[in-house]
Amino acid sequence: MALQRLNLSGGSYDARAVSVAAQRCLNLYGEPVPVEEGEPVRFAYYLTPGLRKIAQMTGAIRCLYQTTQGDLIVVAGSQVSRLYKDGALTSIGTISPGSTPVRMSDNGTCRFIVDGSSGNGWFCSMPSSPGSSKGSTTTFSYSVNSATRSGS
CATH class of the missing domain: 2.40.10 (Thrombin, subunit H)
Structure with missing residues (x-):
């Protein structure tokens, strides 16, 4: 079965209203792909430094x-x-x-x-x-x- 392609275009946002879809992007940097290139996606996403472990705790x-x-x-x-x-x-x-x-x-x-x-x-x-x-x-x-x- 082929993987379905997802077009993750647009910025990251957190909506105040729970009835509105909210998206949050962590540790990814979205770079727009020029339309002239004819690529099937509008953004390329790259990993970026971000969250790191600072303490070890037991339990959830x-x-x-x-x-x-x-x-x-x-x-x-x-x-x-x-x-x-x-x-x-x-x-x-x-x-x-x-x-x-x-x-x-x-x-x-x-x-x-x-x-x-x-x-x-x-x-x-x-x-x-x-x-x-x-x-x-x-x-x-x-x-x-x-x-x-x-x-x-």
């Missing part, structure tokens, strides 16, 4: 989150860590193990972590300045009408 990456202070927080498996530019990791705490996506949000003083499980989440106090040490994660449980804290 469940979330990468940049805090309002600019720190990068990563959840891999059950481990919550701060990732520094040089690849060093500082453990913040643990959450329930799994491979499902995790969501984070912060308000500048507290960071909240949820994993989609029913009625559970975690919070962690944030430092007074970026890059400072962080507290440990604490489990909280909640109901639809109110939030209650249960220590962990």
Whole structure:
């Protein structure tokens, strides 16, 4: 069976609306092919330097989150860590193990972590300045009408 030719013309874009198709091109540089050449494709794509491994973690990456202070927080498996530019990791705490996506949000003083499980989440106090040490994660449980804290 012959491979089907795909014409990947146009630029890379991320549309804000989920109803619109979005395309993202990583580590490829698109060079237009002049129409006069009569080639069946409009662009030639070349590999370019780009993403590289900076840290080794165990478990599936469940979330990468940049805090309002600019720190990068990563959840891999059950481990919550701060990732520094040089690849060093500082453990913040643990959450329930799994491979499902995790969501984070912060308000500048507290960071909240949820994993989609029913009625559970975690919070962690944030430092007074970026890059400072962080507290440990604490489990909280909640109901639809109110939030209650249960220590962990």
